[in-house]
Amino acid sequence: MMEIRFTLNGRAVTAMAEADDSLYTVLRGLGISSVKCGCETTNCGLCTVHMDGQAVLSCSIPAPRCEGHSIVTLEGLQEEAKALGGCLADEGAEQCGFCAPGLMMNVLALAKENPAATDEEIDAYLAGNLCRCSGYMSQRRAVKKYLAMAAGEVRA
Amino acid sequence: MASYRNYVMAQTLEEAYALNQKKSSVIVAGNMWLRMCGLKKQTAIDLSRLGLDKIEEREDAFVIGSMASLRDVETHAGLNACFGGVFARAFAPIVGTQFRRGATIGGSEYSRFGFSDVSAVLLALDTRVVLYKRGEVPLSQYQTEAWDRDILTHIVIPKGRTAAVESVRLSATDIPILVCAASVGADGLRLVLGARPARAMIVAEGMKPEADAAAFEEIAQRTAFGSNLRASEEYRRKVAPVLMLRAAMNCIAAGEEERA
Ligand SMILES: Cc1cc2nc3c(=O)[nH]c(=O)nc-3n(C[C@H](O)[C@H](O)[C@H](O)COP(=O)(O)OP(=O)(O)OC[C@H]3O[C@@H](n4cnc5c(N)ncnc54)[C@H](O)[C@@H]3O)c2cc1C
Numbered sequence: 001m002m003e004i005r006f007t008l009n010g011r012a013v014t015a016m017a018e019a020d021d022s023l024y025t026v027l028r029g030l031g032i033s034s035v036k037c038g039c040e041t042t043n044c045g046l047c048t049v050h051m052d053g054q055a056v057l058s059c060s061i062p063a064p065r066c067e068g069h070s071i072v073t074l075e076g077l078q079e080e081a082k083a084l085g086g087c088l089a090d091e092g093a094e095q096c097g098f099c100a101p102g103l104m105m106n107v108l109a110l111a112k113e114n115p116a117a118t119d120e121e122i123d124a125y126l127a128g129n130l131c132r133c134s135g136y137m138s139q140r141r142a143v144k145k146y147l148a149m150a151a152g153e154v155r156a
Numbered sequence: 157m158a159s160y161r162n163y164v165m166a167q168t169l170e171e172a173y174a175l176n177q178k179k180s181s182v183i184v185a186g187n188m189w190l191r192m193c194g195l196k197k198q199t200a201i202d203l204s205r206l207g208l209d210k211i212e213e214r215e216d217a218f219v220i221g222s223m224a225s226l227r228d229v230e231t232h233a234g235l236n237a238c239f240g241g242v243f244a245r246a247f248a249p250i251v252g253t254q255f256r257r258g259a260t261i262g263g264s265e266y267s268r269f270g271f272s273d274v275s276a277v278l279l280a281l282d283t284r285v286v287l288y289k290r291g292e293v294p295l296s297q298y299q300t301e302a303w304d305r306d307i308l309t310h311i312v313i314p315k316g317r318t319a320a321v322e323s324v325r326l327s328a329t330d331i332p333i334l335v336c337a338a339s340v341g342a343d344g345l346r347l348v349l350g351a352r353p354a355r356a357m358i359v360a361e362g363m364k365p366e367a368d369a370a371a372f373e374e375i376a377q378r379t380a381f382g383s384n385l386r387a388s389e390e391y392r393r394k395v396a397p398v399l400m401l402r403a404a405m406n407c408i409a410a411g412e413e414e415r416a
């Protein structure tokens with residue numbers, strides 16, 4: 001067991017981790033239930049969190065590597081999550097909803113990195129967030145709506 | 157799930173190298189692949205605190221630290237301006253943005269996966285790998301070697317060639333069925349085929365920079381392809397000349413644009 005200190009959603013935390021734990025395991029241990037593991041092959045995007053402001057796959061980040069870093073999950077972005085969740089619901093983009101937490105974290109990263117993303121750029125940025133229900137068109141509409149809304153708020 | 161007794165954040169390359177000489181140790185880079193391997197090891201050696209994530213532009217070459225992510229490389233303005241934008245295009249189909257922010261260029265090149273888009277592009281560009289003990293080795297040689305216990309510290313890409321890449325996938329973000337990277341430089345056109353499904357290799361060099369369909373057909377006929385779950389040998393041989401043609405045309409056009 002080792003002790004790992006990092007910032008989680010703005011608060012300093014200390015967690016105990018095994019040598020082979022991932023950030024995902026540690027977050028679940030800390031009661032962060034928005035983060036889920038959807039695959040064993042590092043390619044579904046469901047476990048996405050922000051590490052130092054960038055979207056990463058928590059299932060593949062070795063826990064000891066988080067020492068001193070800042071981790072943000074959907075729990076720490078309630079306001080943005082509410083607005084984006086509304087867009088997804090309005091466009092019928094959530095069916096089983098299982099993919100939503102990872103998708104939302106990546107959309108929120110996109111909104112910071114490329115707030116005026118084109119359709120093509122949206123598709124490319126979110127290609128690593130698999131969804132088995134929506135067919136992606138409704139998700140793209142929702143993301144466009146959210147980006148426009150977020151840009152409006154910045155201007156206002 | 158991997159199983160490790162100790163997780164060591166290496167403080168120096170010498171420490172990492174010394175620990176890695178034991179069969180009971182394993183190097184951890186992006187961990188994207190390793191995570192799936194289910195290895196049971198005594199010691200995991202983490203390279204993330206060694207400052208190996210930098211991309212440096214020198215007068216005649218780019219020097220990329222092995223821990224730079226695929227995303228760092230594909231979004232690097234200098235690299236893309238110099239080599240015809242090939243990295244952005246070549247890496248875009250690899251899983252997703254979060255994935256490529258984790259996967260490293262060194263982990264990709266050490267692994268030398270047959271399906272690697274990364275190896276195919278780097279081979280088209282006179283790349284050399286820098287190994288901690290052995291020093292610099294041409295990638296064309298490294299590609300043919302077995303995995304060893306040295307540490308890949310940097311990737312050196314000399315300036316002077318423009319490249320383009322084409323791949324075929326069963327579905328977006330899946331691993332490729334076939335990759336073709338083409339480049340033009342002072343010695344003419346070079347073609348690399350990867351995901352044959354064996355490791356990428358140079359299949360033609362010093363050709364006239366022309367879209368010579370008959371020559372590409374002839375290259376496909378003499379190149380070794382194989383069958384696997386994703387595609388048959390025959391399918392790969394049929395598709396290869398088309399990819400060579402497209403990649404060649406694109407890199408010739410990009411080269412002309414750069415000179416204009
Ligand atoms: C689901 C999935 C899909 C993929 N699809 C594609 C694709 O379409 N195209 C493509 O090109 N690639 C693909 N890859 C491969 C990926 O791009 C990376 O090449 C791979 O994950 C290895 O990089 P890493 O940094 O994650 O290395 P790790 O997983 O950390 O390590 C891989 C191996 O390399 C060793 N190693 C790592 N770094 C070094 C070093 N510096 N020196 C010595 N040894 C080292 C490790 O010990 C380990 O054996 C895919 C991988 C996965 C998991």
Ligand code: FES
Pocket residue numbers: 036037038039040041042043044045046047048057058059060
């Ligand atoms: S759980 Fe699927 S990518 Fe992390």
Ligand code: FES
Pocket residue numbers: 093094095096097098099100130131132133134
């Ligand atoms: S809504 Fe069911 S997986 Fe996306």
